[in-house]
Amino acid sequence: LAIGIGLQGMQEFEGNRRKIRRLAGVARARLAGARWLLAAAAISIGWLAWTSRSSVSAAVTAFLLVTAATLLLPRGRSGARSTAIAADGPAVNELPGSDVVAALPDPVIIFDGNGAVVHANQATIAAFGAMPPGTLLQLRFRAHEMQLLFQGVLGDRRPAVIDHVEKVPIERAFRVSVAPVGNDSSLFLMHFRDQSEVRRIDRMRADFIANASHELRTPLASIAGFIETLRGPARNDETARERFLEIMQAQTGRMARLIDDLLSLSRIEMKPHVRSDERIDIGVLVSSVADALRHLAAENGVVFTIGKAEQPLLVPGSRDELIQVFENLLENACKYGQSGGRVDVEFARSDAGPRQQAVVTIRDYGPGIAEEHIPRITERFYRVDVETSRSQKGTGLGLAIVKHILTRHDGRLVVKSKLGQGAAFAVHLPLD
Numbered sequence: 526l527a528i529g530i531g532l533q534g535m536q537e538f539e540g541n542r543r544k545i546r547r548l549a550g551v552a553r554a555r556l557a558g559a560r561w562l563l564a565a566a567a568i569s570i571g572w573l574a575w576t577s578r579s580s581v582s583a584a585v586t587a588f589l590l591v592t593a594a595t596l597l598l599p600r601g602r603s604g605a606r607s608t609a610i611a612a613d614g615p616a617v618n619e620l621p622g623s624d625v626v627a628a629l630p631d632p633v634i635i636f637d638g639n640g641a642v643v644h645a646n647q648a649t650i651a652a653f654g655a656m657p658p659g660t661l662l663q664l665r666f667r668a669h670e671m672q673l674l675f676q677g678v679l680g681d682r683r684p685a686v687i688d689h690v691e692k693v694p695i696e697r698a699f700r701v702s703v704a705p706v707g708n709d710s711s712l713f714l715m716h717f718r719d720q721s722e723v724r725r726i727d728r729m730r731a732d733f734i735a736n737a738s739h740e741l742r743t744p745l746a747s748i749a750g751f752i753e754t755l756r757g758p759a760r761n762d763e764t765a766r767e768r769f770l771e772i773m774q775a776q777t778g779r780m781a782r783l784i785d786d787l788l789s790l791s792r793i794e795m796k797p798h799v800r801s802d803e804r805i806d807i808g809v810l811v812s813s814v815a816d817a818l819r820h821l822a823a824e825n826g827v828v829f830t831i832g833k834a835e836q837p838l839l840v841p842g843s844r845d846e847l848i849q850v851f852e853n854l855l856e857n858a859c860k861y862g863q864s865g866g867r868v869d870v871e872f873a874r875s876d877a878g879p880r881q882q883a884v885v886t887i888r889d890y891g892p893g894i895a896e897e898h899i900p901r902i903t904e905r906f907y908r909v910d911v912e913t914s915r916s917q918k919g920t921g922l923g924l925a926i927v928k929h930i931l932t933r934h935d936g937r938l939v940v941k942s943k944l945g946q947g948a949a950f951a952v953h954l955p956l957d
C-alpha cells in the first residue's frame with residue numbers, strides 16, 4: 526500500500542511539474558507578446574519619476590529604463606515566437622511516437638528487442654499489408670539481407686542501412702535503415718524509402734545513352750570502313766570511289782538527323798510546360814505542313830486528302846513545336862503507309878473530357894501496326910522493323926518527340942491500327 530501511495534504521489538508530482546512548466550511557458554509567451562506595452566509603461570513611469578527630481582526617483586528611472594531596454598531588445602530564435610508555439614501544445618519531447626511516425630509518408634516500424642512490432646504507421650500497412658503489434662519482423666521479412674540487418678541491430682544496437690527488394694505483389698526496391706530509439710529505450714525504428722522510381726529512371730537513362738551511342742556508332746563505323754577502303758584497295762577505282770562517297774554522305778546525313786532529334790528531345794524535356802500567348806489555327810497549320818511535304822508524298826506515291834474544319838480550331842501553344850508534331854506524323858504516314866497510296870487528314874471538335882479539344886486524325890492505308898507494338902511505338906528508339914525505319918531515314922525518335930510535345934501542350938496522341946488495315950494517329954489538343 527505504502528509503495529502504491531508513493532508511486533501515485535510521484536506520478537502526481539511529475540504531472541504537476543509538467544503543468545507548471547506548461548503554465549510558465551504560456552506566461553512567458555504572453556509576456557513576450559505584450560512586451561511593447563510593458564516597455565511603453567516602463568518608459569512612462571520612468572519619465573514621471575524623473576520629472577519629480579529626487580535621487581530615489583533617479584534610481585527608479587534608471588531601473589525602469591534598463592527594464593524597457595531589455596524588453597525592447599530583439600530576440601533570437603528561442604525567443605517569443607518559438608516559446609509561443611511550444612506553449613500552445615505539448616513540447617516536442619512529449620509528443621506520442623505513434624503521432625510522429627503517422628505523419629511520415631514512408632513506412633516506419635517501431636519494434637522491440639526481440640524484433641516484434643510495437644507500432645507500424647499507415648504507410649507500412651499500405652506498402653506491406655497488416656502488421657499488428659507482436660508480429661515478428663524476422664518472419665515477415667525473410668530475405669537474407671534483412672535477417673543480417675536484424676541480427677546486427679538487435680545484437681550490438683548499431684544503426685545500419687541496406688538495400689532490399691520486395692518481390693510480392695510487385696517488385697519494389699527499398700533502402701531500409703534501422704536504429705535504436707534514444708539511448709536508454711529498448712525500442713528500435715526501421716524506415717523504408719521506396720527507390721523503385723529512382724532505379725527505373727536510372728535504368729531508362731542508361732538504356733537511352735546505350736541506344737544513342739549505338740545509333741551513332743553504326744554510321745560512324747561504316748564511314749571509317751569506307752575511308753580505309755578508299756585509302757587502300759579502292760585508291761584508284763573511280764566508280765567505287767563515287768559509290769562509297771555517296772554511302773558516306775548518306776551516313777553523315779543519318780548522324781546529323783539523329784543529333785538533331787536528340788537535341789530536339791532534350792530541349793523539349795528541359796521545359797515541361799509551354800507558356801505561350803500564341804493562338805494557332807490548327808487547320809491552317811496542318812495544311813501548310815502538308816503543302817511543304819507534297820514532294821515527299823509524291824516520291825512515295827501518296828496523295829494527301831486534307832479535310833476542312835467546320836470552325837477555326839484555335840489552340841494555344843508553340844507554333845514550331847506543333848509543326849514538328851504534324852511533320853513527323855505526315856512523314857510517317859507517307860513512309861510507312863505508302864502502299865495505301867493515300868493519306869487522309871480529318872479535323873473534329875470533341876467535348877469528351879474537362880476541356881473542349883481539337884482532334885486531328887492522320888490516317889493511312891498501309892500495312893498498319895500489330896497490337897502488341899502500339900503501346901511501345903512512342904518509346905525512344907522503338908521501331909517495329911529496324912531495317913524499314915533505317916531505309917526510310919528514321920531515327921526511332923520521331924514519335925517520342927511527338928508525345929513529349931503533346932504532353933507539354935496538355936494534349937495526347939491516340940493510335941489505332943489493325944495489321945493490314947492502315948493506321949490512324951489522332952492528336953488531341955485543348956482548345957483556347
Ligand code: ADP
Pocket residue numbers: 853857858861862889891892893894902903907908909910914915918919920921922923924925948
Ligand atoms: P522512325 O524514325 O523510325 O520513323 P518513329 O518514332 O517516328 O521513328 O516511329 C516509330 C516506329 O513506329 C517506326 O519505326 C515504325 O515502325 C512505326 N510507325 C510509325 N508510324 C507508322 C505508320 N503510319 N504505319 C506503320 N508503322 C508506323
